[in-house]
Amino acid sequence: MKAKKQIAKLYAYKKNTTKEGLTGLYIAVSFNRKTKYLPLKIYWPASHFDFEKQQIIKRSGRDKEYSDNMLIITQAIGICNEIFVQYRLRDQEISMETFLEEYYQFNLKKDYITYMESIIEKRYRKKDISETTKKNHTNTLKKIKSFHPKLLPFSAVNVKVAAIF
Structure with missing residues (x-):
């Protein structure tokens, strides 16, 4: 079976900045060049977001909110990657629909x-x-x-x- 490229990374739309100067953060999940944006329900100041590199920037040296949000972002990307790995190890293909179902029900498997x-x-x-x-x-x-x-x-x-x- 030919391996399909699967990627999960942070993404924000530059055009969707609110009046308060905040931009919504998403996880962009791509399967063979088809992308779905999963909302993280996190907003970050657009002035402290690198839209070219698609990453948040600290506002100060000890930015606790930055650290907390990075944990949430890392965890969400980790869940995506764990789902990808589970399917690769089973030598199964995964569709976007199956991925989304697995992603949104991921925490159900723990509790x-x-x-x-x-x-x-x-x-x-x-x-x-x-x-x-x-x-x-x-x-x-x-x-x-x-x-x-x-x-x-x-x-x-x-x-x-x-x-x-």
Whole structure:
């Protein structure tokens, strides 16, 4: 199978600068010269963005917001690259549609509670389950949340944890 070029990098539109002088940041994901822009929901001063190199610039020596945003940007690009690698290792091609589904559901794979909330809602919308079944599943999930209010990693779900419920 011929390897397809996949790239994820930071991008901002120079023309989309707000009246306040801010520009929205995106992750540009390219598959064989077809690009999709994923919004990061981060705005950065256009005066401190290098549009030629497509990178943010520190506003001062100890710019905490710069550091925080760089972490978010790096994490988003890392997720893209992890998805690319997973498909390459499986020797599978990935379409833009499949990539986008994997990207937006990436964090669901880490937290059982978030995953279950998503699955319950998705199955109900598709009419795979009834209103009563949705309520039953939601009540079970509430019980799980009472024991694990913040995060329940999949690695923590085992027979002992299941026996509690």
